Amino acid sequence: MVAAEPADTGTDAEIGRSMRSTWLSDLLRERIVAGRYQPGERIREADLRSEFGFSNGPIREALQAIVADGLAERNPWQGIRIRTLGPSQIVELFQVRTALLEYAAELAARRCTSETIESAAQLKVSLDEAFESLQSEEGHPSFDGRLSRWLLAAANNDSLRVVWDKTMLQTLFYVRVSLIRSRGVESRKLIHELIDRICARQPAEARSTARRLTQQTLADLGIAGDV
Template sequence: MENVAAPSDTGALETPSLVDLAVARLRADILSGGTEPGERLVEEQLTRRFGISRAPLREALRLLAQQGLVDHFPRRGARVATLTDADLQQLYGVRDLLERYAVEQAFPIDDPRRLVALHAELDAMRAADEVGDRFAMAEAHRRFHVALVALASNRQLAWVHESVLVKTQLYMAINLRREADTGHGTHNVLRHQRLYDAVAGRDPETVLSELAAHGARQYIS
């Protein structure tokens, strides 16, 4: 949902707009666990922090609201979005259905080159875990599941799936922070290694079994 800057007269892309930069900064804060669900987003503080006026900041908040990361309340401003336990159960249920359907549509996978993106995100997760970068871990986790569903070559499925992932990542940011604080980030990498191995093994039944035991519901208390 990022805006693409218009080309200049020379054909080169312009510097990303203030709105784009504000979206990127706020999104990173929210999805890395740097802000808590329900935390108020104070315009005066954010304009000073980013060195921008209220207009681009409000547009950035509007775009983040479209992504499900920010809630707006009349006369009370904006807050980091919150999800109820029921919301999470429903989101993970939808994610499970979409990913199982994607696997059923994707197999057989006869060309190992189709797994390059999936393996790259597994490597990115491992690298993020080694340096304790929570946001990089969360982003690589999201991209891993995006790459998994992309194997189905279904653009509409991919679009719906990613919109669900962004919302679940909001909640997972809290848990990834806990994993980093307690040294459990490596467990997250190992779970995805097992899932990758199942995909590379070209056995859809094993992949579906791994997805069922993948641990999505460990994020729900």
């Protein structure tokens, strides 16, 4: 049984509400990316109140946050539903993902440091462990954004970070589905190649590999489109 929400007062109440809404919005994002909520599925406030014991305020703020992220949409008389994209919309979204990934890869290759190269070896090991989980029928990838963090650190561009998170978040569900369907066979090779190109300080080759990686994701989804 979920414990009842603590009765806060004054400033403490505002802090507690903010913490609860932030925690819940993060959890909802994780569930959407992991496929716990499917496209078109409705998220009911009553279900969240029953599960977590939160009041309406934090729940509505958390739901509004995932709407703002582009992960869900609010429809009149239907509440909040997970956003459903058609093939052409997915292609458009991945066109933006490709542009960001290419630029990040190029910057990372141009600005590659000894620290970037040193951390790449451990990154490959941890990614390989995640890919190994895909080889079983019930395997689920758990990459935790580690490739993105490494890439953004190497690119060292604060403006890129600002636009990166929202776009990548909207694509993660589809990336996950593609990896599960394909067991990540080709994507694994391309990610290794991308890391190697960056560490070799080859900007043009890194851009090309980044584009091929996105194309592979769409191919594994069974979606035809030009990115």
